[in-house]
């Protein structure tokens with residue numbers, strides 16, 4: 323709880339902080355990286371350049387402050403805390419680093435808001451920061467302990483035992499532990515951080531969902547992010563697709579992620595777009611092995627059959643289930659590629675109203691944020707309650723603009 327005098331100050335200054343949130347975090351990152359260049363490796367430099375991480379950090383701090391001082395904050399706080407903690411844990415964020423972030427973040431608030439930041443305002447926002455930090459540190463400590471992970475050495479060596487082309491620009495890498503250890507415990511829907519040293523020497527990590535696992539191996543499925551003339555090619559996905567092959571070593575974190583399949587009996591609806599199919603594929607694979615009687619409706623949107631990754635994996639797992647239905651929408655329908663395809667295929671975009679949603683379904687979505695917003699609106703109109711809709715974002719969640 324925020325002390326009452328600080329709550330008053332935070333309530334009064336929240337609109338100014340919210341209005342300047344991304345400027346504040348822009349100042350923050352610039353100053354922090356200047357003083358601590360070693361932290362550049364930890365942060366995704368692509369998200370720094372495109373501004374997404376700035377918006378995510380600012381959005382989360384403003385949402386947390388709102389949660390503290392207003393009765394009806396718009397963001398589900400526990401969900402936000404859990405998502406950030408899992409992401410941090412996959413990257414090995416450590417308690418002592420909160421002191422560095424706190425210092426540069428509060429300095430940036432003072433720099434951007436100028437004279438408005440009196441000592442009292444500074445103290446009030448410092449309390450907000452440390453309340454948030456304390457909750458995150460505690461949650462991360464629990465995650466590290468459960469994963470038996472030492473945050474000072476978050477990565478283990480793995481070896482690629484198979485590389486497979488999945489679809490246009492998309493590969494799967496099957497990996498086995500290279501340190502004699504076992505495949506760590508994990509739940510369908512979780513991801514690992516993959517750390518690579520890029521040709522320019524920069525070390526970078528990205529998250530990749532475990533798209534399938536066996537007792538001895540894990541599989542990740544990577545889509546190469548292409549630049550569009552104005553933006554560059556994705557650094558890590560391009561490296562993995564262009565340079566990694568069977569026999570190569572890769573460093574992987576323990577599995578983390580809180581958007582995981584439950585153990586309920588209720589029907590499952592999995593809605594995905596593009597490479598967002600990876601968590602759904604993992605869930606279907608798992609269910610086919612351990613609970614083949616569960617009702618599953620798998621709904622997928624893709625550009626065309628050529629870009630549709632893991633189609634065969636999903637179809638093979640689905641064929642081992644008693645009540646599995648698949649519906650696919652392609653923006654560009656390539657008739658020839660669909661010959662003999664038993665799955666229901668349509669052209670255009672997913673029409674939620676056309677989905678045969680089983681009653682009391684639990685829904686998992688993964689795809690671009692605008693896609694998921696549109697699907698969520700359709701699901702709510704169709705009577706699915708918000709608490710039964712779960713989603714994964716393949717980038718920083720923005721915690722503003724809602725859904």
Ligand SMILES: Cc1cc2nc3c(=O)[nH]c(=O)nc-3n(C[C@H](O)[C@H](O)[C@H](O)COP(=O)(O)OP(=O)(O)OC[C@H]3O[C@@H](n4cnc5c(N)ncnc54)[C@H](O)[C@@H]3O)c2cc1C
Nearest residue numbers: 368371528529530531544545553556557558559600716717
């Ligand atoms: C939980 C989670 C699970 C994920 N699972 C998967 C998965 O299973 N499979 C998968 O393929 N991906 C997955 N991802 C996405 C993955 O982690 C990476 O984000 C993705 O591969 C892109 O990384 P990159 O290094 O190639 O691109 P980056 O280099 O990080 O670039 C990202 C974007 O920023 C743009 N950008 C970079 N620099 C600039 C600049 N200077 N100016 C403007 N724009 C710029 C790039 O053009 C690109 O569009 C997942 C992400 C998360 C968070």
Ligand code: HEM
Nearest residue numbers: 364365366369375378379382419420423454455717718719
């Ligand atoms: C109270 C303090 C902090 C808050 C509120 C915070 C908030 C966030 C948020 C909202 C995200 C995006 C999560 C998502 O993917 O949706 C994030 C990611 C991240 N955070 Fe933090 N964070 C804090 C402290 C720290 C610290 C101390 C470090 C370590 C120096 C750190 C390092 C990172 C990194 C490396 C990422 C991933 C960046 C990326 O993928 O671009 N954070 N954090």
